[in-house]
Amino acid sequence: MSKILMFHGRECPHCKKMMPLVDRMIEEDKVEVEKHEVWHDEKNADLMRSHRDIITPKCGGQLRVPTFVKPESRDAVCGEMEYEKLVAWAKT
Amino acid sequence: MKKYWRCHVCNDIHFGIRAPGICPTCRSENAFLMICDREAKTMLEPFCTSLDEPGFRRSIEELADGSEFRVNPDKEKVDSLIEGVFTNESNHGLKYCPCRLTEKDFEKDLKIVCPCNFLIHETYKDVDDGECWCGLFIKRR
Numbered sequence: 350m351s352k353i354l355m356f357h358g359r360e361c362p363h364c365k366k367m368m369p370l371v372d373r374m375i376e377e378d379k380v381e382v383e384k385h386e387v388w389h390d391e392k393n394a395d396l397m398r399s400h401r402d403i404i405t406p407k408c409g410g411q412l413r414v415p416t417f418v419k420p421e422s423r424d425a426v427c428g429e430m431e432y433e434k435l436v437a438w439a440k441t
Numbered sequence: 442m443k444k445y446w447r448c449h450v451c452n453d454i455h456f457g458i459r460a461p462g463i464c465p466t467c468r469s470e471n472a473f474l475m476i477c478d479r480e481a482k483t484m485l486e487p488f489c490t491s492l493d494e495p496g497f498r499r500s501i502e503e504l505a506d507g508s509e510f511r512v513n514p515d516k517e518k519v520d521s522l523i524e525g526v527f528t529n530e531s532n533h534g535l536k537y538c539p540c541r542l543t544e545k546d547f548e549k550d551l552k553i554v555c556p557c558n559f560l561i562h563e564t565y566k567d568v569d570d571g572e573c574w575c576g577l578f579i580k581r582r
Contacts, residue, residue: 412544
């Protein structure tokens with residue numbers, strides 16, 4: 350299973366809602382997730398921007414948070430979602 | 442391209458592609474002439490005021506009043522969003538949406554200043570219980 354990048358914002362309520370689900374996925378499903386907060390860390394913001402071509406076609410043409418990226422398969426998904434949907438996407 | 446315009450009767454300043462036909466302040470007709478950015482900045486600077494959080498809350502309530510959308514009644518969510526908007530203004534210069542990220546392209550980034558033009562968001566448009574991407578505004582039922 351490939352590593353997943355999670356881009357999130359500290360004050361974004363959707364990110365706050367997704368965080369426990371991501372932690373559960375790491376713990377229970379052994380998915381490797383690298384979390385990157387983008388509004389308070391410019392390096393993380395630039396990392397997210399560097400994946401613009403993967404993210405924007407899947408996220409309304411914008412860089413939105415939360416966003417999950419699988420760099421190896423060049424896939425991305427963004428926004429709040431059910432736990433099962435997130436895990437299914439992560440393991441595909 | 443947008444330019445600055447000044448009402449020669451009351452010194453109202455407008456920023457847009459064309460001059461307003463009627464001055465919204467003094468109601469004079471055909472009273473605007475084009476001015477340069479520096480002149481506009483000089484005239485506006487003494488009147489610059491900051492908008493605190495209660496002021497911003499009043500402002501978005503007024504925007505929603507009588508519209509097809511309203512401010513989300515989820516207080517916790519709205520509080521978090523407004524905290525993010527003001528943190529971004531403090532750290533990055535404008536009230537950027539905390540649920541998106543700037544692209545380092547000023548014109549593009551203006552599109553994510555809160556409130557944005559969320560009426561075109563796929564999460565709002567043609568969705569019965571639509572809301573803007575961040576969830577600050579939701580469609581009235």
